[in-house]
Each structure stands twice: as structure tokens, then as C-alpha cells.
Amino acid sequence: MSTSNHLLVIDDLGKSYEARRRGTAEGTASALSGVSFTADPGEFITVIGPSGAGKSTLLRSINRLIEPTEGTITFDGRDITHLGRGKLREVHREIAMIFQNYNLVYRLTAIQNVLHGRLGYKNALAGSLGLYTEEEKLRAFELLDEVGLGEFAYRRADQLSGGQKQRVGIARSLMQEPKIMLCDEPIASLDPKSSRMVMETLQRLTRQRGITCIVNLHQVDFALEYSDRIIGLRAGQKVFEGTPDEATPQVIRSIYEGQMDEVVDVSINAPAAIPTLVGEGMAVSAEAAGGAR
Amino acid sequence: MASATLTKGAADVLERDARGHIRLTSVRERNLSVQLTLIVLVTLTVVTFARMGYGTVDLLAAARQAFADFGAMMLQPALDPPFGAGHFTWGTVIESAVITVAITAICTVLSAIVSFFLALAAAANLSSPVASNIVKGFVAIIRSIPTILWVLVFTVAIGLGSEAAVLGISFHSIAYLVKSYSESFEEIDEGVIEALRASGASFWQVVFQAVTPATITKLLSWTFIRLEINFTNAVAVGAFAGAGGIGFQLYQAGSRYYNLHEVGVIVYVCLIVAFVLEFVSVRLRKRYILADS
Amino acid sequence: MSAAQAAARTSDAAAPDLSWFRRRQARTLAVLVAIVVLFQLCSLICNFSLGYAVSSIPAAFVWMFQNFVPTVESLANLPMVVEQTVSTALDSVAATVIAAVCGIAFSVLGSSSIGVECAPVRGVIRAIASIFRNIPMIAWALLLLLSFKQNEFTGFLALFLTTFGQLMRFFLDTFDEIPTGPVEALRSCGASYWQVVFQAGLPLAVADLMSWMLYMVETNIRSATLIGLLTGTGIGFVFNLYYTSFRYDTAGLVIVVTIVFVLVIEAISNAARRSMI
Numbered sequence: 001m002s003t004s005n006h007l008l009v010i011d012d013l014g015k016s017y018e019a020r021r022r023g024t025a026e027g028t029a030s031a032l033s034g035v036s037f038t039a040d041p042g043e044f045i046t047v048i049g050p051s052g053a054g055k056s057t058l059l060r061s062i063n064r065l066i067e068p069t070e071g072t073i074t075f076d077g078r079d080i081t082h083l084g085r086g087k088l089r090e091v092h093r094e095i096a097m098i099f100q101n102y103n104l105v106y107r108l109t110a111i112q113n114v115l116h117g118r119l120g121y122k123n124a125l126a127g128s129l130g131l132y133t134e135e136e137k138l139r140a141f142e143l144l145d146e147v148g149l150g151e152f153a154y155r156r157a158d159q160l161s162g163g164q165k166q167r168v169g170i171a172r173s174l175m176q177e178p179k180i181m182l183c184d185e186p187i188a189s190l191d192p193k194s195s196r197m198v199m200e201t202l203q204r205l206t207r208q209r210g211i212t213c214i215v216n217l218h219q220v221d222f223a224l225e226y227s228d229r230i231i232g233l234r235a236g237q238k239v240f241e242g243t244p245d246e247a248t249p250q251v252i253r254s255i256y257e258g259q260m261d262e263v264v265d266v267s268i269n270a271p272a273a274i275p276t277l278v279g280e281g282m283a284v285s286a287e288a289a290g291g292a293r
Numbered sequence: 294m295a296s297a298t299l300t301k302g303a304a305d306v307l308e309r310d311a312r313g314h315i316r317l318t319s320v321r322e323r324n325l326s327v328q329l330t331l332i333v334l335v336t337l338t339v340v341t342f343a344r345m346g347y348g349t350v351d352l353l354a355a356a357r358q359a360f361a362d363f364g365a366m367m368l369q370p371a372l373d374p375p376f377g378a379g380h381f382t383w384g385t386v387i388e389s390a391v392i393t394v395a396i397t398a399i400c401t402v403l404s405a406i407v408s409f410f411l412a413l414a415a416a417a418n419l420s421s422p423v424a425s426n427i428v429k430g431f432v433a434i435i436r437s438i439p440t441i442l443w444v445l446v447f448t449v450a451i452g453l454g455s456e457a458a459v460l461g462i463s464f465h466s467i468a469y470l471v472k473s474y475s476e477s478f479e480e481i482d483e484g485v486i487e488a489l490r491a492s493g494a495s496f497w498q499v500v501f502q503a504v505t506p507a508t509i510t511k512l513l514s515w516t517f518i519r520l521e522i523n524f525t526n527a528v529a530v531g532a533f534a535g536a537g538g539i540g541f542q543l544y545q546a547g548s549r550y551y552n553l554h555e556v557g558v559i560v561y562v563c564l565i566v567a568f569v570l571e572f573v574s575v576r577l578r579k580r581y582i583l584a585d586s
Numbered sequence: 587m588s589a590a591q592a593a594a595r596t597s598d599a600a601a602p603d604l605s606w607f608r609r610r611q612a613r614t615l616a617v618l619v620a621i622v623v624l625f626q627l628c629s630l631i632c633n634f635s636l637g638y639a640v641s642s643i644p645a646a647f648v649w650m651f652q653n654f655v656p657t658v659e660s661l662a663n664l665p666m667v668v669e670q671t672v673s674t675a676l677d678s679v680a681a682t683v684i685a686a687v688c689g690i691a692f693s694v695l696g697s698s699s700i701g702v703e704c705a706p707v708r709g710v711i712r713a714i715a716s717i718f719r720n721i722p723m724i725a726w727a728l729l730l731l732l733s734f735k736q737n738e739f740t741g742f743l744a745l746f747l748t749t750f751g752q753l754m755r756f757f758l759d760t761f762d763e764i765p766t767g768p769v770e771a772l773r774s775c776g777a778s779y780w781q782v783v784f785q786a787g788l789p790l791a792v793a794d795l796m797s798w799m800l801y802m803v804e805t806n807i808r809s810a811t812l813i814g815l816l817t818g819t820g821i822g823f824v825f826n827l828y829y830t831s832f833r834y835d836t837a838g839l840v841i842v843v844t845i846v847f848v849l850v851i852e853a854i855s856n857a858a859r860r861s862m863i
Contacts, residue, residue, distance in 0.1 A: 063774060065770060065773070065774055089776045089778065090776070091776075092773075092774060092775060092776035093775065093776040095774075096774075096775060097771065097774040097775070099767060099770075099771060101767050102767075103765075103767035103768045103770060103771035104768060104771075105768045105772075105785065105786050105789050105790060106768075106790070107789045107790060107792065107793070108785075108789050109317060109318055109319075111317055112317050112318070115317070116771075116772055116775065116777070116785060117775055119772060119775060119776065119777035119778070119781045119785065120775050120776020120777060121776075122781070124778050124779075124780050124781060127777065127778065127780075127781040127784075127785070128780045128781050128783070128784035128785065129784065130317065130784075130785065132317075134314060134315060137314075137315040137317070138298075138315065141299060141303060141307060141315070142298055142299060144303065145299050145300050145303040150299060150300055150302055150303025150304075150306065151302040151303060151305075151306050152306075153303065153306055153307070154306060154308070154316075154318060154319035154322055155322075156322075169771075172771075172775070173775075176775050176776070324861070324862075326858060326861040326862045327792055327793070327796055327862055330796055330800075330858045330862070331796075334679060334682070334683050334799070334803075335683060337676060337679045337680070337683075338679060338680040338683040338684065340676065341676040341677060341679065341680035341742075342680065344673075344676075345677075345680075345738050345739055345742065346737050346738040346739065346819075347737060347738075347739045348734065348735050348736070348737030348738075348739060348740070349735075350733075350734055350735050350737075352734075352739075355733040355734045355735075356733070358732070358733035359729065359730055359732075359733040359734065362729055362732055362733060363729060366725075366729060391631060392631060392632045394628075395627075395628035395629075395631040395632040395634075396628075396632050396634070398624060398625070398628045399625060399628045399629060399632070399634055402621060402624070402625050403636075433849060433852070434845055434849070436848075437844065437845045437848035437849055437852070438841060438844060438845060438848075439807075439808035439809075439811040439812065439822075439844065440808065440812075441808075441811055441812040441815065441822065442811065442825060442840075442841060442844070445825070445826070445829060446646070446650060446654075447646060449649075449829075450642070450645070450646035450649045450650065451638075451639075451642040451645070451646050454633070455632040455633055455634040456634060456635065456638055456639040456642065459634055459639060460639055460643065460646075525720075525722070525723070528722045528724065529722065529723050529724055529812055530812075531724075532724060533815075536632065537632070538632075540722065540724060543722060543724050543725060543728070544724060544728070547724070547725065547728030547729070547731075548728055548731075548816075551732065553729065553732070556725060556728065556729070559725075560721055560722065560725045563720065563721070563722050563725075564717065564720050564721065567720035568716070568720065571716075571720075
């Protein structure tokens with residue numbers, strides 16, 4: 001298979017941890033193993049699965065915030081699995097990331113947080129001192145405007161609501177002019193209305209720019225609604241890949257099936273997941289299955 | 294106009310400085326207290342250096358000698374000749390260290406017990422506003438008097454000895470712990486206390502069934518921090534209280550015999566005790582926090 | 587905590603028998619007995635009598651109020667006392683500021699959140715901070731007295747060295763506790779090390795760093811008193827001078843002025859803290 005056609009090629013990716021904790025069985029604990037998939041420009045892909053299935057590990061392995069222990073990552077025709085620190089920084093500019101907890105610097109203004117997206121392009125001194133060009137500043141303003149927060153540019157990040165913070169996060173990502181966006185549970189801490197707003201903003205802006213979007217989601221209904229393609233993860237392995245239409249209630253159930261058994265090894269890489277959200281996801285899938293239970 | 298691409302709301306918000314550059318923080322909403330505090334502190338520092346008495350010594354030569362002395366102290370610690378002069382034996386040094394630790398322990402236990410009850414009176418959510426303010430005011434005054442002055446006062450009022458040292462250190466320690474404890478009490482969820490009161494619990498039942506369990510980890514944490522401070526203080530006042538202890542030996546070695554090698558040995562003993570206390574306190578804190586959470 | 591332990595714990599709490607409560611009571615009792623025994627042992631070691639100490643407190647306070655009330659004659663010394671207090675307070679500020687300037691870079695590099703990647707280097711920085719903090723103040727003062735002789739600068743240096751150690755601990759704790767999220771976010775968009783420090787680390791920590799500095803200014807006034815006793819400067823020296831020559835009225839005046847100064851400085855720094863949040 002030629003890799004040059006795809007923006008991102010994940011091949012046989014795996015991550016295992018040395019079992020260091022007391023009371024854990026000997027050997028290694030595997031958080032992710034043998035995951036392969038590809039992503040094309042402009043695609044909107046969601047990754048679903050029970051908490052602890054390795055969704056967060058997968059996403060963070062793609063841009064190597066977590067170092068994968070097996071497999072290769074090819075981004076834009078370039079193998080980045082073993083890139084050194086300096087080269088990795090260049091790659092990071094083109095891979096933006098959105099987080100569940102927004103991860104804004106809460107003491108700075110919205111506009112300053114958006115401009116952080118430019119840091120990868122700036123030299124150490126100018127970036128450290130926060131010296132941006134007028135074009136960059138105006139661009140940041142425009143992006144904030146685009147996510148509907150132009151009037152909040154001078155608000156301190158901690159004065160914004162959750163949904164607003166996440167939209168600042170999206171603007172920060174777009175400021176990087178990325179080719180791909182990795183979103184780690186972007187709406188897990190939001191109410192349904194803000195969630196919808198964030199998902200719509202995300203979909204609209206990435207589609208306009210042809211940016212690939214890979215989103216970890218707990219909410220199956222959102223995944224079915226927004227994605228071009230869905231990847232199902234269970235116990236660190238890919239158990240499903242297909243369009244929303246192919247993701248039948250049976251398939252969804254099989255992804256989440258027996259998740260209580262799977263939770264044994266979760267604590268190692270569990271994102272700060274909220275159990276009720278998994279419950280909600282379950283409720284939706286059960287409902288979709290016509291009250292099969 | 295470059296800002297023509299912005300919506301009206303955003304364009305209205307955008308501020309430019311005198312040179313036409315886009316601002317990253319709003320002039321109107323700017324909080325300059327950090328900068329202001331820094332400027333005040335730095336100005337005071339400059340004033341201090343301008344009016345400070347530097348004595349008659351050549352500062353450069355003195356600095357060189359101080360480094361050499363520091364080397365002698367830390368690199369060649371010795372009690373016996375050739376470096377030491379035999380003023381102290383290991384027996385006396387260890388014994389005085391044990392005495393200082395004993396004084397530290399007594400002060401900490403005494404002040405923890407007294408502070409617990411005073412803090413109940415000082416906590417706004419457990420006590421009456423009048424009592425709370427009286428105790429807090431009283432404690433603030435006690436805290437503002439340096440430990441060494443307390444010790445000196447008690448040495449004359451009740452005579453030289455361990456009692457003067459213990460009382461002197463404890464007064465300050467109590468003032469510190471009452472403040473810390475009462476702040477911990479005030480952070481308790483109001484609902485817990487209310488629920489117990491509603492079910493007809495008496496004041497002491499509320500204290501021992503709700504307040505103490507809810508705050509015990511914090512109280513212990515503060516107590517252990519104070520244990521370390523009390524040791525430092527016990528060493529420091531040792532020279533003046535007439536209670537013996539390692540501080541007195543240190544003062545003798547440095548101020549009467551002028552032997553830095555002996556000072557070095559005593560400093561190392563102090564360091565070891567301080568490290569052990571720190572280690573024990575960190576371990577205990579971890580253990581209690583784990584056991585109670 | 588392992589799942590097995592957790593399960594054991596919940597089943598304990600749910601079980602109808604009261605062994606969990608009994609064990610808890612037994613543990614509390616054991617801790618109390620241990621504290622009493624420890625207290626008695628320590629009292630024996632340093633020849634401390636709790637009864638004598640407690641019973642002499644009232645007498646000590648009566649004595650204080652009889653002798654330490656500033657008299658009219660002592661008020662003549664007020665300008666001198668105030669001047670010495672001001673210089674002690676200024677020394678405290680200067681020692682804190684210089685220690686903060688020296689300490690900030692070390693504590694950034696040594697912190698677990700935004701420190702250097704090499705763990706041994708962080709360990710060395712933390713060890714140095716710990717040594718500085720735990721060398722007794724008296725040792726610094728005596729050491730410096732030998733070379734710099736008795737003057738205000740010596741007192742300042744001693745104060746600076748102890749402040750440096752303590753402030754490093756507070757700063758390190760502050761940087762250790764900053765949220766890791768924003769740091770990760772900046773790294774993920776390609777920010778370099780110093781960009782992360784200046785654009786995430788410092789903004790997230792600045793309020794706490796300032797708060798610790800103000801706290802050090804307050805505590806340093808007290809430490810400066812002790813150092814002044816040894817180096818013959820500031821209020822410590824003045825207090826000792828009048829105290830040892832039995833002129834308690836002026837010594838009392840020193841205490842009153844110190845209380846006023848510390849309370850005022852505390853009030854100012856509390857106001858500054860509140861406005862910084």
C-alpha cells in the first residue's frame with residue numbers, strides 16, 4: 001500500500017507500560033496494541049470505546065506526547081516515529097490538539113491563549129516574551145471572531161464558560177495552521193447545548209480548511225451524527241472501523257460490551273473520564289437498539 | 294483598514310496602543326497589582342542598599358574569606374585535632390541534639406493541643422462572630438512578636454531553663470497553628486455541619502464526628518510543617534534560653550571558640566536531624582492522607 | 587490502592603459487625619497513648635516540667651505588664667526604635683527580593699512540572715535548596731561575622747542565605763503544583779522549553795510566587811530580630827541592649843513598635859494578595 005496518498009498512516013501502533021505498581025502482575029501492561037488506520041485530508045474521524053480502552057493513549061501517541069512502544073506513524077509522507085526533539089517541534093506545528101480540560105493558561109486573556117498557537121513558528125526569545133507580529137494578532141482576532149468570541153478577546157480565560165474555553169482552544173489550534181487536529185474528549189466536560197456548539201464549530205472550521213480531525217468521544221450519538229468514519233476501540237485494540245451507517249446498534253454494543261471486565265487495567269492511562277457519560281452513551285445505544293435490553 | 298474583516302462587536306473590542314499596535318490585554322480591564330507589588334518591593338530593595346551600613350571591611354576580601362570559611366565548615370568538619378580543638382565530644386553533641394529534638398516535640402504536641410481548641414473558637418463557622426474575632430485578633434498580635442523576644446521575656450520572667458524555651462517557642466507556634474487550623478475548619482462544607490446539627494448533635498459531637506474527620510489530614514499536615522519550623526526555632530533560640538541543646542553548642546563553637554570545623558560538625562548534625570524530621574513528616578503525611586481518604 | 591483492598595474496605599463498612607469502628611477506636615487510642623508516652627519521655631530528657639511551665643504563665647504575664655509598659659521617658663527613644671524597625675523591615679524586603687531573583691531560575695529548572703528533563707539535575711537542585719534551608723540561621727550569622735564583622739550588611743547576608751533556602755522550597759512546591767494541562771498544550775503546539783516556561787509556567791505560578799514572597803517579608807522581620815541579636819543590628823540588637831540593662835520600658839516599646847509594624851505589613855500584603863488573584 002502506498003503511504004503517500006494518505007495524510008496520516010498509523011501502522012500496528014502499540015504502547016505498553018512496565019508494570020511498576022505494587023500488586024500488579026509481572027511483565028507489562030498493554031494500553032494499546034496493533035492499531036492501524038489511515039486518515040485523509042479533510043476527514044472527520046471519531047474514536048469511540050469504553051473508558052480505558054486506550055482512546056487517549058492512541059491520540060497522544062500520534063503526536064508522540066506519549067512515546068509508542070511499537071509500530072510506526074507516518075505523517076504527510078514522513079515517518080515521525082523516531083524523530084528527534086527539534087524535528088518533532090516542526091511536526092507539532094502541523095498537528096494541533098484539543099483537550100478535555102481546555103488547557104488554557106487561565107491567567108492570560110483569550111487572545112493571548114489563541115496566539116500560543118503560533119509559538120511553534122517563533123524563535124525562543126520572541127515567543128517567550130509574547131512578541132507577536134501585527135498580522136498574527138489580527139489573525140488571532142479573526143479566529144476568535146470566527147468561533148464567535150470576538151467580543152471576549154480581552155477576557156481572562158478563567159472568566160469564560162466551559163464551552164467558550166473550548167472554542168478558544170479551537171481558535172488556538174487553528175492559529176497553528178495545522179494539517180490535522182487531534183481532539184481528546186473535547187466535550188466530555190460540557191453540557192449538551194455547549195457540546196453541540198463546540199462540535200459544530202469544530203466540524204465547520206475543519207471542513208472549510210480541509211483539516212483532518214480525529215476526535216475521541218464518549219457520546220456515541222454525537223459520533224454517529226458528525227463523523228465521516230468511526231473507529232471503535234476496546235481494550236487497546238481496534239474492533240471496528242466504518243461509516244456511521246455501518247455502526248449499527250449491535251456493533252456499538254459489541255464495542256462497549258463487557259466493559260466492566262475491561263476496566264481492570266484502566267487506572268494506568270484512564271483519562272479523567274466521568275463514568276456517567278459512559279452511561280449516557282450506553283443509554284443512547286440501547287435506545288437506538290429499540291430497547292433491546 | 295486591516296480590521297475590516299472583523300465583525301462589528303470584535304472590531305469595537307479591539308484596542309490599539311499609541312503606535313497603532315494591537316493590544317493583547319485591555320487597558321480598562323488590566324490588573325497591575327502584580328507589577329505594582331514588584332515595583333514597590335524592588336524600589337524598597339534599592340533604598341535598602343543605598344542606606345545600608347556596610348561596615349569598614351573590604352567587601353571583596355571578606356567575601357573571599359567567607360567562601361573559604363564556608364569550605365572549612367562544610368568540607369572539613371571535625372571535632373578532634375588537627376582541625377577541631379576538642380572542645381566537644383560526640384557524646385555531648387549527640388546529647389544536645391536529642392535535647393533539642395525533645396524540646397521540639399514538646400512544643401509541637403503542646404501547641405497542637407492548645408491550638409485545636411483555640412481554633413474551634415476562632416473558626417467563623419463553628420463559633421460566634423465575637424469570639425472568633427477576639428481570638429483571631431489576639432493570635433495575630435502574638436504571632437507578630439518574634440519567637441526570640443518571647444524566649445528572652447520568659448527567661449527573665451520564669452528563669453533560664455527548658456520551660457522558658459518551650460513557652461517561648463510554643464507561643465509563636467500556637468499563634469501559627471490556630472490560624473492554619475481555623476482556616477482548615479472554615480473550608481469544611483457547611484452542609485455537613487448543618488446536617489449533624491439538624492439531627493440534634495451537640496457541639497462536641499459535631500466537632501468529633503464531622504469537623505475532626507473532615508480536616509484531620511490538613512491538621513496533621515500543618516502540624517508536621519510546624520514540627521520542622523519548631524526544630525529550626527529550637528536550634529535558633531538554644532543559645533539564649535539556657536536550656537542547652539544543639540543551638541547552644543553551635544553558638545559556643547562559633548562565638549566563643551571560633552572553630553569553624555566544630556561548627557561544621559554541629560551543622561551536619563542539625564542537617565541530619567532536619568532531613569530525618571522532613572522524611573518522617575512526609576511519610577506520615579502520605580500515610581495519613583492515604584489511610585483517611 | 588488495589589481493587590482487592592478497596593473491596594475489603596467497602597465490605598467492612600457495609601458489614602453489620604462493628605469491628606471496623608472498634609479497630610478505628612483502638613487505633614486512635616494507641617496514637618493518643620503514644621503521644622503521652624513520647625511527651626513524658628521528652629520531658630525527662632530535657633528536664634521540662636509541664637506543671638511549672640503552665641503555672642508560671644500567669645505570673646510571667648503579670649510581670650510583663652508591670653515592667654514592659656512603655657513609660658513617658660522611654661518615648662524619647664521612639665524615633666530611634668522606629669528607625670531601627672524600619673531598617674529591619676527594609677533588610678527583610680531586600681533579602682527576600684534578592685533571594686527570589688536568585689531562586690526563581692533554580693526553582694523553574696528543578697521543578698517536576700516544567701523543570702529540566704534530566705531527573706538527576708533536578709535532584710541536585712532540590713538537594714542544594716534543602717541544604718541551604720536546613721543550615722541553622724545561627725551558623726550563617728556566625729560564619730559571616732568572622733569575615734564581614736559586625737554590621738548591617740552581615741545581617742542582610744545571613745538573612746538572604748536562609749531566605750534563599752526557604753523561598754526555593756516554596757517556589758519549587760508552587761511550580762510542582764501548576765496544572766500540567768496548559769504545559770502539555772503548549773508543548774503539543776510546538777513551543778520550545780523557554781516558551782513553555784514564560785508563556786505557561788510563570789503566568790500560572792505568578793500569583794502564588796508573589797504570595798510566598800510577601801509571606802517571606804513578614805516572617806523575615808521576625809528572623810531579622812534574631813540575626814540582629816548576633817550581628818548587632820536592627821531591633822533585635824536594640825531590644826537586647828535595653829533588655830540586658832534592665833530598661834524594660836524601652837524594651838517594651840520595641841515590642842509594641844514591632845507588633846504595629848508586622849500587623850501593618852501583614853495588612854498591606856493581604857490586600858496585595860487579594861488583588862492579585
